[in-house]
Amino acid sequence: AQSVTQLGSHVSVSEGALVLLRCNYSSSVPPYLFWYVQYPNQGLQLLLKYTSAATLVKGINGFEAEFKKSETSFHLTKPSAHMSDAAEYFCAVSPKLNYGGSQGNLIFGKGTKLSVKP
Amino acid sequence: DARVTQTPRDKVTEMGQEVTMRCQPILGHNTVFWYRQTMMQGLELLAYFRNRAPLDDSGMPKDRFSAEMPDATLATLKIQPSEPRDSAVYFCASGPGTYTGELFFGEGSRLTVL
Numbered sequence: 001a002q003s004v005t006q007l008g009s010h011v012s013v014s015e016g017a018l019v020l021l022r023c024n025y026s027s028s029v030p031p032y033l034f035w036y037v038q039y040p041n042q043g044l045q046l047l048l049k050y051t052s053a054a055t056l057v058k059g060i061n062g063f064e065a066e067f068k069k070s071e072t073s074f075h076l077t078k079p080s081a082h083m084s085d086a087a088e089y090f091c092a093v094s095p096k097l098n099y100g101g102s103q104g105n106l107i108f109g110k111g112t113k114l115s116v117k118p
Numbered sequence: 119d120a121r122v123t124q125t126p127r128d129k130v131t132e133m134g135q136e137v138t139m140r141c142q143p144i145l146g147h148n149t150v151f152w153y154r155q156t157m158m159q160g161l162e163l164l165a166y167f168r169n170r171a172p173l174d175d176s177g178m179p180k181d182r183f184s185a186e187m188p189d190a191t192l193a194t195l196k197i198q199p200s201e202p203r204d205s206a207v208y209f210c211a212s213g214p215g216t217y218t219g220e221l222f223f224g225e226g227s228r229l230t231v232l
Contacts, residue, residue: 032219043122043209043223090161094219104149104168104213106221108161 002027002095006109014117019063019078021112023091026072031093033074034106035065038088047089050074061085086116120144122224124210130230136198139227141210142191149213150193151221152178152185156206164208167193168215200231 007022025031032051036044048059055067065076074091091109123142131137143150151166165175165185175185182204184196197204207228211221
């Protein structure tokens with residue numbers, strides 16, 4: 001079965017520092033890949049998605065992620081952290097069907113809580 | 119601004135009571151999902167629908183949980199009887215049924231069972 005591993009349940013960075021949140025998936029066929037962000041007491045908001053076009057994907061709020069098939073990874077980065085980036089970030093996969101379309105459901109990692117220090 | 123709407127936002131109830139959570143998906147979306155979020159388990163898929171037909175409810179405890187879509191604008195998740203271990207945040211998400219499967223989430227219903 002497909003699974004998603006997010007390394008580090010908590011990551012703390014200083015304001016202005018690089019943000020790196022790690023995500024690895026387990027699948028012989030690269031799935032569709034997503035990053036979602038969840039602010040306190042809110043639902044999940046789509047940050048970006050990989051759909052087998054460009055391997056470097058740009059999202060909202062200055063975030064980007066790079067798909068690396070050889071490493072089965074889809075790490076999320078932001079060059080300079082802002083206080084407003086403090087939230088929980090979830091990596092998710094949507095398994096592919098034989099014809100290439102999405103199976104329909106999203107499988108989530110456990111999440112990484114990002115703290116930003118002034 | 120199209121969004122998924124969930125009610126109630128917060129619910130406190132006593133063990134044994136029936137709880138019904140409601141979700142209005144984004145107009146035009148043909149997939150609807152119910153997820154449960156807890157500290158211990160993270161986000162778990164409970165059930166999902168495509169074109170109002172249930173496709174997968176294997177993540178749902180069948181003896182007490184039920185999910186339905188009476189029409190295209192309403193999805194319900196019912197727990198009867200509720201237990202303290204059901205305390206969690208329940209999220210509804212809808213999707214346009216695109217090739218790649220992205221979903222749009224509501225703000226969640228926080229359930230506390232005493």
